[in-house]
Amino acid sequence: MAKNNAANPPKWCQSFHPGHNVHWIHARHGSQSDRFPTEGLFVHDGWVHFTSNGIIYSRWCHNAAVIPALIERMPSAVVEYCPRWNILYVETAKPQRGDFGSSAMFYLATEPSDCIGGVPFSPLGEVRVVPRNDGARD
Numbered sequence: 001m002a003k004n005n006a007a008n009p010p011k012w013c014q015s016f017h018p019g020h021n022v023h024w025i026h027a028r029h030g031s032q033s034d035r036f037p038t039e040g041l042f043v044h045d046g047w048v049h050f051t052s053n054g055i056i057y058s059r060w061c062h063n064a065a066v067i068p069a070l071i072e073r074m075p076s077a078v079v080e081y082c083p084r085w086n087i088l089y090v091e092t093a094k095p096q097r098g099d100f101g102s103s104a105m106f107y108l109a110t111e112p113s114d115c116i117g118g119v120p121f122s123p124l125g126e127v128r129v130v131p132r133n134d135g136a137r138d
Contacts (some may be wrong), residue, residue: 036054061108066106078090
């Protein structure tokens with residue numbers, strides 16, 4: 001069996017190190033911090049490249065390929081970056097009729113690191129799409 005590392009991640013990663021899963025405390029801090037819109041986002045070989053607040057970023061994420069796939073499935077997606085906590089947010093811009101909207105967050109890193117495998121703790125790994133009710137209703 002091949003060794004799990006940044007180039008060969010396990011099916012389910014349980015790491016909360018930068019570039020892996022977002023811990024709930026980290027997510028809470030990020031949700032209370034400033035976020036900035038992103039532009040020109042593209043993913044290549046595990047690296048997420050984008051511009052935010054006039055700064056060009058290249059950050060690593062063990063599941064970076066999910067980001068453009070998620071944006072493609074959410075045409076109204078708003079992508080924002082919180083530089084203080086290195087969290088990239090992908091959220092629906094405005095909830096659709098009968099929908100509370102959805103969002104996902106990705107913990108980005110400046111360097112790749114090995115994944116930690118084990119028993120899955122979430123069927124979706126670090127991508128947790130949760131209802132969001134911002135009061136917008138028809």
